[in-house]
Amino acid sequence: MVVGEVVGNLWSTKKVESLSGARFLLVNVTDKRTDNQPWQTRQIVARDMVGAGFGEQVLVVEGSGARVVDQGTPVPIDATIVGIIDSIDEQ
Template sequence: MQVGTVVGNVWATRKEDHLTGLKFLFVQPELPNGTPINVPFIAVDRIGSGVGDKVMVTIGSAAANMETDSKLPIDALIIGIIDSIDVERGGA
């Protein structure tokens, strides 16, 4: 899984039939402290995320298997909207 912030929407009026009705969002992956890493990617959202939300995203086969009866042609799925992140630091 990855943590990121939703930075935009993607609209596609024509797409694979099995993707009809799904919402697509641009997600900027981040470190736990909010520092951006890598480049934004498109993720499917079925839980009502919006621009500015910090989200958890699953990538790969777990995303493609979100439906029990068929494998969808997606590789990123938003699975949670994050309320807060607490990271403990070791002392040195």
């Protein structure tokens, strides 16, 4: 899982039937690099399962876990928002 920030909406009127009714959001994810370089931000499209909104920090699952999050038929998804973050306490 990764932490991201919702930065926009994505609309698609034509898509495979298994994605019908799905809501998609643009999410910025910042990855820490291990080579002493600055953190790197990437933008992903994620299916929203929790009603996240613009500017909210979210918990995103990527890969095969993103396809089966709703326990239905697997769908062609690479990332799914599974939670809205209330707070992060780093120590």
